[in-house]
Amino acid sequence: MPFKPFEIKMTEQQVIDGLKSTFGNEFTTPDVKAFCAMNDISYNTVTRKIKKFRVKPGKWNLKVTSKRVRQIEKSYSAPAVEPKPQQNLVPQIDDTFVKFGSFNDLKKIVSSKLFYPTFITGLSGNGKTFGVEQVCAQLGRELIRVNITIETDEDDLIGGFRLVNGETVWHNGPVIEALERGAILLLDEIDLASNKILCLQSVLEGNGVFLKKIGRFVRPRAGFNVFATANTKGKGSDDGRFIGTNVLNEAFLERFPVTYEQDYPAPSIEKKILGRIASTLGVTDTEFLNRLVDWADIIRKTFYDGGIEDIISTRRLVHIVRAYSIFNDKAKAMKVCINRFDDETKQSFFELYDKVDADFDMNAKEDKMYDESVD
Numbered sequence: 338m339p340f341k342p343f344e345i346k347m348t349e350q351q352v353i354d355g356l357k358s359t360f361g362n363e364f365t366t367p368d369v370k371a372f373c374a375m376n377d378i379s380y381n382t383v384t385r386k387i388k389k390f391r392v393k394p395g396k397w398n399l400k401v402t403s404k405r406v407r408q409i410e411k412s413y414s415a416p417a418v419e420p421k422p423q424q425n426l427v428p429q430i431d432d433t434f435v436k437f438g439s440f441n442d443l444k445k446i447v448s449s450k451l452f453y454p455t456f457i458t459g460l461s462g463n464g465k466t467f468g469v470e471q472v473c474a475q476l477g478r479e480l481i482r483v484n485i486t487i488e489t490d491e492d493d494l495i496g497g498f499r500l501v502n503g504e505t506v507w508h509n510g511p512v513i514e515a516l517e518r519g520a521i522l523l524l525d526e527i528d529l530a531s532n533k534i535l536c537l538q539s540v541l542e543g544n545g546v547f548l549k550k551i552g553r554f555v556r557p558r559a560g561f562n563v564f565a566t567a568n569t570k571g572k573g574s575d576d577g578r579f580i581g582t583n584v585l586n587e588a589f590l591e592r593f594p595v596t597y598e599q600d601y602p603a604p605s606i607e608k609k610i611l612g613r614i615a616s617t618l619g620v621t622d623t624e625f626l627n628r629l630v631d632w633a634d635i636i637r638k639t640f641y642d643g644g645i646e647d648i649i650s651t652r653r654l655v656h657i658v659r660a661y662s663i664f665n666d667k668a669k670a671m672k673v674c675i676n677r678f679d680d681e682t683k684q685s686f687f688e689l690y691d692k693v694d695a696d697f698d699m700n701a702k703e704d705k706m707y708d709e710s711v712d
Contacts, residue, residue: 347378349386356387357399366395426479426520428470433613436471437464437606439597444472447521447562452543454563454592456527458570459599462650465566468599469523478560479520481511485529487583491536495546507551512540519558528567528582534589537563541592565593601637601651604630614655618662625667628694629654635689647682649675667697 347355355376360368369387373380390397439457446453457465466482473480483494491497496510515522527534540546541563545556571585602610611626620626633649640648653674660670671690675683691697 347376347382347386352378352383352386353390353399356383356397362399364397369397426481426518427477428474428480430474431467431471433610433617434467434471435602435606435609435613436468437602438468438599440468440472442597443469443564444476447472447476447478450560450562452557452562453594454541454565456571456590456593456596457564457566457599458568458596460601460648460650461568462652463599463601464651465599466523466525469521469564469566473521479515479518480523481515481518481520482523482525483511484525485527485534487529487531489530490533494534495536495548497550507548512537512546513548513555516540516545516555516557516561519560522561522563524563524565526567527565528569528571528573528585530585531583532586535586538589538592541589570596601633604634607633607651607654610651611654611658614658615662618659620658620662622661624696625661625694626658628690628697629657632686632690632693635693636686645682645685647678649686667694 356364356369356372359372359375369383370380372378373383384391387397387399389402390399392398392401443455443457446455457469459465470480470482472478483489492510494510494512496508496513498505499508500506509517512522514520540557543557545554547554567582569582571590573582573584601607607630608627611630612623615621615623615626633651633654636645636649639645657670657674660674661667664670664673671687675686678686
């Protein structure tokens with residue numbers, strides 16, 4: 338009868354604990370063989386006891402069972418949440434839009450269908466985003482807009498797994514949608530992003546992106562392009578006006594060949610803008626509209642000279658016109674729309690308009706508003 342060597346008896350839990358204390362949760366065939374030698378136990382005996390933790394030939398993970406690995410692989414190969422009904426993502430033409438600044442250049446870039454990432458910077462409320470939207474509207478090009486925040490990450494942009502009807506399935510993010518559709522991708526307020534935005538490096542090189550979670554490479558369709566808007570140039574906000582903006586990675590910024598600096602429209606253009614807005618609201622007091630533009634122009638010049646710390650944007654003027662269409666009261670429309678400023682700034686803005694508009698009686702209107710509130 339052949340001699341059978343003595344073998345130490347170890348329970349399954351003792352084997353697991355021994356391997357874990359020696360090699361951690363993950364180990365390979367050489368590790369198991371070393372464990373067997375140290376404990377005078379056969380390789381086959383050990384591998385039988387840890388069979389459920391085998392993730393691939395010659396590799397085990399005590400945190401993941403074979404059953405869970407199969408579930409993950411099934412999820413990775415699962416179909417996307419799509420197909421959905423194909424939506425038309427071309428923005429609507431806005432009849433109130435008046436082109437100015439770099440609009441014609443942006444239109445040429447989109448018309449060329451060349452991949453040419455474009456960065457647009459400028460103060461808040463001067464029509465950066467609106468301009469890109471109207472370029473796409475006029476050219477019949479699809480636009481996918483993504484509002485960037487400090488929390489925006491790869492899952493938000495590229496996509497990820499979602500739970501649908503109890504199943505884990507892949508769902509494309511807006512970047513993948515834009516790539517596959519050949520659409521314009523608009524990254525709005527890009528300077529609010531964290532370093533998580535660096536997942537777009539290969540996209541900004543025009544090379545597409547590899548979806549590592551599902552093992553698929555997505556190439557850009559003809560016409561795909563990226564536009565980014567920001568209040569800063571990606572260097573942060575030294576004056577504190579745009580709290581939350583971040584210093585963007587230099588390599589990321591270098592992937593934008595051109596940067597456009599957008600100013601507020603000239604007074605003549607701004608009067609056209611307010612005129613078109615007013616016509617849709619039934620406001621016919623063109624003199625009031627003209628005075629508003631003159632008032633904003635003076636404030637901006639003072640701001641650029643360092644005389645004040647706040648500014649009246651084109652968007653703020655539109656707010657005032659809308660408020661005027663509701664209340665039919667100049668002072669009240671202006672008051673509710675400039676209440677966002679501190680008391681000193683608000684008062685100085687009001688007094689300046691009183692000087693610009695000879696027919697405007699600030700004190701009488703303030704008394705009237707107070708009386709109405711008492712009633």
